[in-house]
Each structure stands twice: as structure tokens, then as C-alpha cells.
Amino acid sequence: MKKKDMSKQTKIQDAVAAIILTSGPAAVSTTKVAKQVGIAQSNVYLYFKNKQELIDSVYQREIAQIMGTTNLQLLTDQTIPIPKRIQYYIQQVYDYSLAHPDSLTLLQQIKSLKGQDLELLPGVNDPNNVVVQLLTSAIQAGVIKNLPVSLHMSLVFSIIHTHTSNLNAGRYLASAYSFADIYQLIWDGMKK
Amino acid sequence: MKKKDMSKQTKIQDAVAAIILTSGPAAVSTTKVAKQVGIAQSNVYLYFKNKQELIDSVYQREIAQIMGTTNLQLLTDQTIPIPKRIQYYIQQVYDYSLAHPDSLTLLQQIKSLKGQDLELLPGVNDPNNVVVQLLTSAIQAGVIKNLPVSLHMSLVFSIIHTHTSNLNAGRYLASAYSFADIYQLIWDGMKK
Amino acid sequence: MKKKDMSKQTKIQDAVAAIILTSGPAAVSTTKVAKQVGIAQSNVYLYFKNKQELIDSVYQREIAQIMGTTNLQLLTDQTIPIPKRIQYYIQQVYDYSLAHPDSLTLLQQIKSLKGQDLELLPGVNDPNNVVVQLLTSAIQAGVIKNLPVSLHMSLVFSIIHTHTSNLNAGRYLASAYSFADIYQLIWDGMKK
Amino acid sequence: MKKKDMSKQTKIQDAVAAIILTSGPAAVSTTKVAKQVGIAQSNVYLYFKNKQELIDSVYQREIAQIMGTTNLQLLTDQTIPIPKRIQYYIQQVYDYSLAHPDSLTLLQQIKSLKGQDLELLPGVNDPNNVVVQLLTSAIQAGVIKNLPVSLHMSLVFSIIHTHTSNLNAGRYLASAYSFADIYQLIWDGMKK
DNA sequence: TATGAATGAGTGTTCATTCAT
DNA sequence: AATGAATGAACACTCATTCAT
Structure with a gap:
């Protein structure tokens, strides 16, 4: 049913994601x-201008999904202390990554296609980015270490991504380590 | 001059590395x-059985270089306390990464070619691996957190790699952050 | 005109046959x-999965044509005496070979591509094959010599094929020898 | 030991024959x-001008071997009656083919390389050819059917070749059929 | 005699993209 | 919206041949 309702566009994007993840x-x-997808090859061009746009759209879709799942208000709520907000942020990335175990991998793979290691997530350099703002404030407030924001973000993502990949590969059970365990490592690293 | 002395095999590998890093x-x-390289295409097959072997050889060459630069004795020397040995390890990765700013990127890129994000360095699952042994001992000794070794390693590599990439991209000066700064983040994350 | 009506697939197969026969x-x-054929090289792959399938299809097409021209009922009609049926068989091969002077050559050439000389026609080892059945019955009935069926078939095909090739090469006129002449040699060889 | 004595030239020819027969x-x-052979690729050109000459030489070598094993005197001895001489001829081909089971196949394969089905053996059109002379005389003497010599020769070769191939492929035992059995079929076909 | 390095032409095959229907 | 046919460019890889050593 869900499949039936899915637009061709979505089906095509799904196929791209599947191929990237498997091959x-x-x-x-x-x-x-x-x-x-079960359509004619030329049909792809009805929905996407070219291959690059198709792949980009898969990337964007993934980002959008993350953003959609993220509660941005929590992160910008000035009434909540910064450490708590950072914890929410980490928890959100963690929860999302567990719920969508391939998502971070997919993003990383698409990034690697073009060469050069870009930032793991878009907006790392965008000062308007909510997370960047949060971490920048945290540095200024002396809450976390005075290191490039990208290092802090890399810490969050790489640890959670590695953890999720391990789970995905069956290297250990999800029950073996709690969020608290993972969070502790990340926060110990970040905090001043 | 150096180019003149280089064997074709090496030149070819260099070209592969360059292409991977740029595109x-x-x-x-x-x-x-x-x-x-300035040779006929078929010439590549005089030196490498096929494309895969060529790329693998680039990977192996990079690994070999890392291994060559690494002082393994320091890491296994039981007379040195574990935290100190871990610090040596981190320092070695750091120094190498600064001296060869593309090396980690190169390895990561080659890995991503085939799909699925594998461990960043070979031997992560190899219990004989010196670093794995060191970290395993550290966990048993209660020196670092009881988390999968791959998480600790991921922490080391991702932070150093991101830092190096930032430097490479000119996002800030090398003088802006010392090894101590970087080390502090990593060690704070790891240590119990 | 005929060319215009022909499908690309057929044209491609014709080209393959022509090349095999000339070179x-x-x-x-x-x-x-x-x-x-006058198309782009990649176009071949629109109609055939790969080169092998293309060549196989040419082979199959030739076989199908032979089968189509063959009156199998005559050969299985139990009311006709075996020698007469064998004569019909020989005549059919003869007529076909004269009408399609390159057909047997084509089949033989394709067979030789892969190495080892296989049976000249498919089904020589297939006990369900009509001709094999006919000749087997003939042996059991003591009508033809008690020799492997493949020898009898080889006799039929090699003589007729050589004759047709001779005609094709203009070594003598078709009028120089009648079917009766050719048949006599074959039948004398086969019969007990 | 024999291998040690073999010239490189011979070893190369052997390799060609082996490849043809297997692939x-x-x-x-x-x-x-x-x-x-275990030599450098360029080395082949020390012994043969080019690939064509190499393959031709393999062909010639095979022919020469056949000729060397053949007792030509028996076939030209006018004191022996023609039917007996033809029997000798058939026997010689038979014996040779059994002793060198791949020889006829090899010759046929090389022929097929170039396209067009040529005569099975060289000299079929050469009036000086001993066998051609023998069969021509036989026709004139009314001993065998008045058909093209090539048909008679094709009869001999195809039957014996098919028989040898069958043996080679293990389709039946050599003891299952005697020379007399095979000869009978051939001679019945030829004789007037 | 023997080799390894070199190369240009060729192989089968896949690709992204276009276009008429 | 959908397709099939078409194509030129690229791909990995093999080849026969040459030549300096």
C-alpha cells in the first residue's frame, strides 16, 4: 500500500539509496x-534533469528527513542551559541514527563520490546553522573546549555513526551499550 | 629529479592517489x-594486473607508509604505563597525519569505493593488531571507557582527520591549535 | 525492399552470418x-545481451530454419518403410543444403568457435531426436550397419556439405551430379 | 627428458596446438x-615472423607428421590392385587418427579460423597428390563411384574423424568397433 | 638467444543522455 | 507520463608487434 502510494520520484530515489548502500x-x-524500479531507463529523466541532480536529490531528501525529525526549538530554547541543549542534540542524532541506520552511511557515501572530504553535514560552515550556533555559544560560554566547531561535530557524528554501523553489522547487540554510555564518551570529549 | 628516479609503478600509484584526492x-x-603519467593506457597493465589491484596497491602503500612511520615498540612496551602508551599512539597518528595530510583521506576514499563503510584502518578487527591490543588492555585495566575498541579508534581517527582536513582546506592555521588541544579532546573522551 | 521490412535484430544476425562466412x-x-548494419556499436546490445548470445541466436536461427523446412512427419510415419524414410531424410538435408548453401557451413563454423568439434547438429545425442530415433530403429531392424548413430549422421552431413561447398565454390556444375548419385554413396555406406 | 631435448620452436608449436584443442x-x-611455454611474449617472434606464420607452421607440422607416417609407396605401387591400395590408404588414415587422436581435429580447427570451409586436407585439388591420383585412377577404372574425388576423401576423413572424436570423448570403447567395421562403411560408400 | 618495456589498435561492454512516438 | 530506440563516449582489458638492451 505504501509502495503503491509512493510516487515514481520517490521510488527512484529509494533505488539509488539501495544501490549506494549495497554496492x-x-x-x-x-x-x-x-x-x-521497473521503468524504462529514459524515464529517469522525466523526474530528474540528470544523474547528478538525482543523486543530489537523494542527499537532500536524507538531510530533509533528519531536519524533519530534529526538534530545532529544543536546541534554540535559551531558557534551557547549554549543556542540556547539547545533550538533546546528541540524543537526537543518536535516536535518528538508530532509527535510520543507513542514513549517515548514505550521506557519507554520496559525499565521497565527488572527492575531497567535505563536512559531514551541510551547514557546518553555515553560521546560521542551529547546531553551529549552539556549539559556538557553548565555546564562548566556556562550556565546551575551545576547538573548531567542526571537530565537535565530527566527534558526535563519527562516534554515533561507528556505533550504528557496528550494530548494523551485528558486531554487538544494541542492548550492550546504552545511550548514556555513548553520550558519556562524546560529552567528556567536548566539555571543558 | 625525484620524478626521474621514480619507477613507473610508483608514478602510476601517485597518479591514482592524485585523482582520488581531487575527483x-x-x-x-x-x-x-x-x-x-604520460604513458599509453595499456601500459598500466604492465605494472598492475587490473584496476582493482592497482587501487589496492595504492591502499597498501599508504598503510605500509603509516606502519613504517609508526614506532610499534613504544606501544607494546609493558614498562610504559598504558595511558602514556595511548598518548604516544595518538601523537603518532597526529604527527603522521600532519606530515601526510592526504593520507587518511586517501584511505577513507578508497574504502568507500566498494560500498559500506568499513573500519578506517585494517586490523581493527584483528586481535593481533597492536593498537587493538593496547586499547583492549586499557579497557580491562579500567583506564579507558568500557566501549567497543572501534569506537575509541574512530574517535582518534575522526578527530585527527577532521583537524588535518581543516588545515588542508585552510580553514584555520596550524598554529591555532596545538597537539595538546587535540589530544585533550580525544583523551577526555576515551578515559574512564 | 526486403531489407526495409527486416527488423534490426534480423539485420544484425545477417551481418554476423555474412562475416562468419567470409572471414x-x-x-x-x-x-x-x-x-x-550501419548502426552504432552500442546498438548491438539493445538487441542482444552480449556477443555470445548474438552468435548463439544466429546458430539457433539456422537450426530453426532447418527444422522448419524439415517434414518430421514423413520421418516418423511408421507406415513408411524405414529405408524409404531414411531416403526422405537424406533428400531433405540435400534439398535444404542446396537451397541454403551456406547454412551447414555456418553451423559448422559457429561450432568450431568454442573449440573441440562437437556434433554437427544439435540433438545428435538427444535420444528424443527424430533422426536419432529413426536411425536407431534402422540399426535394430538390421536395415543399416550396426555403427554409432553419429557415424551415420556424419556420413550424411559431410557428404552433402562437401558437395554443396564444391558447388558453391564453382568446382563443378550442379547438373554434373544428381541427388541420386549423392544418395547412392550415402546409402551404400549406411545400409547393411 | 624428451621435453628437455625439444627446441623452443617445438615447445611453442605444442602450446599453440594445446590451446587450440582446449579453447x-x-x-x-x-x-x-x-x-x-614459460618464455617472454616477445620471444615468440624470435622463432616465428608473426602469429599467422606460427599457426601455419603448426598446421604444416601436423601435415608433415601425417605424411611421415604414411607409406606412400604402398599407395603408388602399381602391382597392387587399386581396391587394396585404397584399403591401405583408409587403414593408414585410421591408424594415424587413432594414434594421434587430436590431429584431425587440430587441422580442422586451424582451417576454420580463416573462414570458408576449405578442403579438409591440403592437396585435395593438387593433381599430383598421391591420394587424389589413386582415387582418380579408381574412378577411371570403374572401381569406385564416379563422384568428385573430394567427396570420397570427405567420406574417409569425416567418418574416421567422427569415430576418433567419439572415442576421445569416451562415448564408447575402442574395442566396440573394429577397423573392419569402419572400413566397411567407407568402402561400401565409395565402391561402384 | 632472450627479455622487458612500450604502444596503438582493437575487444566487449556500460553509460548518460536525447528524441520521436 | 511513458517508452524504446538510438548514439557517442567512456570503460577495463587484451592483442600483435617492435625495439633497445
Whole structure:
């Protein structure tokens, strides 16, 4: 039913994501995507201008999903102390990553396609970015270490991503480590 | 001069590394590699059985270089307290990464070629691996947190890699942060 | 005109057959085939999964044509005496071979591509094969010599094929020898 | 020991023959040949001007071997009656083919490389050819059917070749059929 | 005699993209 | 909205051949 309701556009994006996750980003081709969706190859171009836009859209969709799941108000609420807000942030990334175990991997894979290691998430350099603002304030307030924001964010993402990948690969059970355990490592690293 | 002395094999590997770093691992093709080296495309196959072996060799070369620069004795020397040995380890990764700013990126890119994010360094699952042993002992001794070794390693690599990439991209000066700063974040995260 | 009506698929197969007959099976390449048909090389893959399937299809087409021209009922009609049925069989091969002078050559050439000389026609080892059944019955009835069926079939095909090739090469006129002449040699060899 | 005494030239020819018999004539390449012999690829060109000459030499060598094993005097001895001489001829082909089970196959494969089905053996059109002379005389003497000599020769070769191939493929035991059985079929076909 | 390095042409195959229907 | 046919460019890889050593 859900499948039935899904637009072709979505189906195509799903196929791209699936191919990336199973065979790597270099394996994505309109041929394979179309075959997987069950449409003609040329059909892909009805929904996406070209391959790059298709892949970009998959990236954007993933970002949008993260943003949609994220409670930005919690992070900007000045009435909540900064450490608490950072904890919320970490928890949100953690929860999202567990709920969508392939999401971070997918983003990282797409990034690697083009070369050069870019920031793990968009907006790391965007001063308007909510998280960047939160962490910047935290540095100024002397709450977390005076290090580049990107280092703090990298800490959050790499630890959670590695943890999720481990779970995904069955290297240990989800019950083996709680959020508190993971959070402790991250926060100990960040905090001043 | 140096170029003159270099064997074709090395030149080819260099070209592969360069292409990966500038255009991503998917952009590597025997055609481009040969063109960059200034030889006929078929010539690549005189030195490498196939493309995969070529790329693998670039990976192995990078690993070998890291290993060559690493002082393993320091890490296994039982007379040195564990925290000190871990510090040596972090310092070695840090120094290497600064001296070879593309090395970690290169390794990460090659890994991502095939899909699925594997461990950043080989031997993470290899119990004989010196670093794995060191960290395992550290956990048993209650020196660092009781979390998967891969999480601790991921912490080390992602922080140092992000830092190096930032420097490489000119986001801030190398003098802006000392090793001590970086180390502090990592060690605070790890230590119990 | 006929060319206009022919599907691309057929044209491609025709080109393959032509190349095999003029330059041998090893000379078949998608490049040459496409050039001969007047299409892009990649176009071949719209109609055939790969080169092997293309060549196989040419083989199958030839077999199908033979089967289509063959009156199998005559060969299985138990009311007709076995020698007469064998004569019909020989006559059918003869007529077909004269009408399609390249057909047997084509089949033989394709067979030789892969190495080892296989049976000249498919189904020589297939006990369900009508001809095999006919000849087997003939042996049991003591009508033809008690020798492997493949020898009898080889006799039929090699004599007729050589004769047709001779005609094709203009070594003598078709009028020089009648079917009766050819048949006599074959039948004398087979019969007990 | 024998191998040690063999000249490189011979070893190369052997490799070509082996490749043809196992993988078909199209699979012959200087690369594979050299690898099989254990020499450098370029080395092949020390002994043969080019690939064609190499393959031709393998062909010639096979022919020469047949000729060497054949007792030509028996076939031209006018004191022996023609039917007896033809029987000797058939027996010689038979014996040779059993002793060198791949020889006829090899010759046929090489022929097929170039396209067009040529005569099965060289000299079929050469009036000086001993066998052609024998069969021509036989026709004139009214001993065998008045059909093209090539048909008679094709009869001999195809039957014996098919029989040998069957043995080679283990389709039946050599003891299952005697020379007399095979000879009977051939001679019944030829004789007037 | 023997080799390894070199190369240009060729192989089969896949690709992203376009276009008429 | 959807398709199939078409294509040129790229791909990895193999080849026959040459040449300096």
C-alpha cells in the first residue's frame, strides 16, 4: 500500500539509496536504477534533469528527513542551559541514527563520490546553522573546549555513526551499550 | 629529479592517489591515470594486473607508509604505563597525519569505493593488531571507557582527520591549535 | 525492399552470418557487425545481451530454419518403410543444403568457435531426436550397419556439405551430379 | 627428458596446438602461448615472423607428421590392385587418427579460423597428390563411384574423424568397433 | 638467444543522455 | 507520463608487434 502510494520520484530515489548502500556510490547508474524500479531507463529523466541532480536529490531528501525529525526549538530554547541543549542534540542524532541506520552511511557515501572530504553535514560552515550556533555559544560560554566547531561535530557524528554501523553489522547487540554510555564518551570529549 | 628516479609503478600509484584526492575514487580510470603519467593506457597493465589491484596497491602503500612511520615498540612496551602508551599512539597518528595530510583521506576514499563503510584502518578487527591490543588492555585495566575498541579508534581517527582536513582546506592555521588541544579532546573522551 | 521490412535484430544476425562466412567466426566483432548494419556499436546490445548470445541466436536461427523446412512427419510415419524414410531424410538435408548453401557451413563454423568439434547438429545425442530415433530403429531392424548413430549422421552431413561447398565454390556444375548419385554413396555406406 | 631435448620452436608449436584443442583457434594469442611455454611474449617472434606464420607452421607440422607416417609407396605401387591400395590408404588414415587422436581435429580447427570451409586436407585439388591420383585412377577404372574425388576423401576423413572424436570423448570403447567395421562403411560408400 | 618495456589498435561492454512516438 | 530506440563516449582489458638492451 505504501509502495503503491509512493510516487515514481520517490521510488527512484529509494533505488539509488539501495544501490549506494549495497554496492557503493560508484555503482549507481540510470540503467540499474531504472531496472530496479521497473521503468524504462529514459524515464529517469522525466523526474530528474540528470544523474547528478538525482543523486543530489537523494542527499537532500536524507538531510530533509533528519531536519524533519530534529526538534530545532529544543536546541534554540535559551531558557534551557547549554549543556542540556547539547545533550538533546546528541540524543537526537543518536535516536535518528538508530532509527535510520543507513542514513549517515548514505550521506557519507554520496559525499565521497565527488572527492575531497567535505563536512559531514551541510551547514557546518553555515553560521546560521542551529547546531553551529549552539556549539559556538557553548565555546564562548566556556562550556565546551575551545576547538573548531567542526571537530565537535565530527566527534558526535563519527562516534554515533561507528556505533550504528557496528550494530548494523551485528558486531554487538544494541542492548550492550546504552545511550548514556555513548553520550558519556562524546560529552567528556567536548566539555571543558 | 625525484620524478626521474621514480619507477613507473610508483608514478602510476601517485597518479591514482592524485585523482582520488581531487575527483573522488569513482573518477579513477586507467585512461586518466595513463594520461597523467604520460604513458599509453595499456601500459598500466604492465605494472598492475587490473584496476582493482592497482587501487589496492595504492591502499597498501599508504598503510605500509603509516606502519613504517609508526614506532610499534613504544606501544607494546609493558614498562610504559598504558595511558602514556595511548598518548604516544595518538601523537603518532597526529604527527603522521600532519606530515601526510592526504593520507587518511586517501584511505577513507578508497574504502568507500566498494560500498559500506568499513573500519578506517585494517586490523581493527584483528586481535593481533597492536593498537587493538593496547586499547583492549586499557579497557580491562579500567583506564579507558568500557566501549567497543572501534569506537575509541574512530574517535582518534575522526578527530585527527577532521583537524588535518581543516588545515588542508585552510580553514584555520596550524598554529591555532596545538597537539595538546587535540589530544585533550580525544583523551577526555576515551578515559574512564 | 526486403531489407526495409527486416527488423534490426534480423539485420544484425545477417551481418554476423555474412562475416562468419567470409572471414571466419573469429572475425566477428560487435564493431564490424554494427558497421555492416550501419548502426552504432552500442546498438548491438539493445538487441542482444552480449556477443555470445548474438552468435548463439544466429546458430539457433539456422537450426530453426532447418527444422522448419524439415517434414518430421514423413520421418516418423511408421507406415513408411524405414529405408524409404531414411531416403526422405537424406533428400531433405540435400534439398535444404542446396537451397541454403551456406547454412551447414555456418553451423559448422559457429561450432568450431568454442573449440573441440562437437556434433554437427544439435540433438545428435538427444535420444528424443527424430533422426536419432529413426536411425536407431534402422540399426535394430538390421536395415543399416550396426555403427554409432553419429557415424551415420556424419556420413550424411559431410557428404552433402562437401558437395554443396564444391558447388558453391564453382568446382563443378550442379547438373554434373544428381541427388541420386549423392544418395547412392550415402546409402551404400549406411545400409547393411 | 624428451621435453628437455625439444627446441623452443617445438615447445611453442605444442602450446599453440594445446590451446587450440582446449579453447578453440580464436583463443590463440602470443601472450597465452608464451605464458604456457614459460618464455617472454616477445620471444615468440624470435622463432616465428608473426602469429599467422606460427599457426601455419603448426598446421604444416601436423601435415608433415601425417605424411611421415604414411607409406606412400604402398599407395603408388602399381602391382597392387587399386581396391587394396585404397584399403591401405583408409587403414593408414585410421591408424594415424587413432594414434594421434587430436590431429584431425587440430587441422580442422586451424582451417576454420580463416573462414570458408576449405578442403579438409591440403592437396585435395593438387593433381599430383598421391591420394587424389589413386582415387582418380579408381574412378577411371570403374572401381569406385564416379563422384568428385573430394567427396570420397570427405567420406574417409569425416567418418574416421567422427569415430576418433567419439572415442576421445569416451562415448564408447575402442574395442566396440573394429577397423573392419569402419572400413566397411567407407568402402561400401565409395565402391561402384 | 632472450627479455622487458612500450604502444596503438582493437575487444566487449556500460553509460548518460536525447528524441520521436 | 511513458517508452524504446538510438548514439557517442567512456570503460577495463587484451592483442600483435617492435625495439633497445
